[in-house]
Amino acid sequence: PESKTYGYVLDTPKHGWSGYDFLGRMKAWRDIPYFWTTDVNGAGWAEFETGAAKDAQNMVYLTVGTGVGAGIVSGGKLVSGYGHPEAGHIFLQKHPEDHYEGHCPFHGDNCLEGLAAGPAIEARWHKSAKEIPDGDKAWEIEAFYLAQAALDYTMILRPEKIVFGGGVPHRETLFPLIRASFAEQMSDYLDVPDLEDYIVPVANGDNAGILGCFYLAKTLL
Numbered sequence: 001p002e003s004k005t006y007g008y009v010l011d012t013p014k015h016g017w018s019g020y021d022f023l024g025r026m027k028a029w030r031d032i033p034y035f036w037t038t039d040v041n042g043a044g045w046a047e048f049e050t051g052a053a054k055d056a057q058n059m060v061y062l063t064v065g066t067g068v069g070a071g072i073v074s075g076g077k078l079v080s081g082y083g084h085p086e087a088g089h090i091f092l093q094k095h096p097e098d099h100y101e102g103h104c105p106f107h108g109d110n111c112l113e114g115l116a117a118g119p120a121i122e123a124r125w126h127k128s129a130k131e132i133p134d135g136d137k138a139w140e141i142e143a144f145y146l147a148q149a150a151l152d153y154t155m156i157l158r159p160e161k162i163v164f165g166g167g168v169p170h171r172e173t174l175f176p177l178i179r180a181s182f183a184e185q186m187s188d189y190l191d192v193p194d195l196e197d198y199i200v201p202v203a204n205g206d207n208a209g210i211l212g213c214f215y216l217a218k219t220l221l
């Protein structure tokens with residue numbers, strides 16, 4: 001609150017938003033308390049409160065859609081430091097049969113978002129994720145990347161639950177593939193919960209983001 005730019009949007013690739021006095025504009029509209037967080041933190045918090053991770057104290061929520069983002073809860077609190085985490089841009093090892101150049105404007109084919117977000121699937125296979133049938137090689141490669149991300153989160157955070165949301169994981173056949181690839185890549189190194197209970201889809205559906213913001217507001221007011 002002491003900062004001159006408190007409540008301003010910092011540098012962002014989103015057109016027109018860099019340096020925007022968001023809080024000032026909201027306060028001018030209605031002078032009530034404001035808090036803000038990322039959309040994925042909102043959705044992740046909803047999964048933590050009443051969703052797939054409601055019995056966990058430590059969880060990772062990953063959304064895979066037009067981008068990839070994560071909301072992380074550790075010890076019952078959203079993880080944040082100098083800024084919010086960007087766990088969708090972790091660097092990954094490429095699948096040996098994948099020659100796609102990646103779509104992340106910052107990291108190309110080095111990061112999870114560049115390799116596994118919806119637009120990456122579409123650009124790699126020249127059709128949308130919805131048009132790709134179950135059993136296609138595309139899903140094996142997608143699962144390899146999502147499993148690798150789950151593996152990295154497991155190594156660093158040892159969560160009790162990893163929850164996948166967003167448009168791409170609407171494809172239910174992805175889950176057995178992610179779990180199998182996770183087990184193979186983990187190679188029995190760490191003890192994790194039963195994979196059926198560990199790597200799971202969202203329980204709050206697509207309204208999780210707004211629901212989570214409501215729960216967060218209740219904890220802050």
Ligand SMILES: [Zn+2]
Pocket residue numbers: 088089104105106107108111112113114
């Ligand atoms: Zn990236």
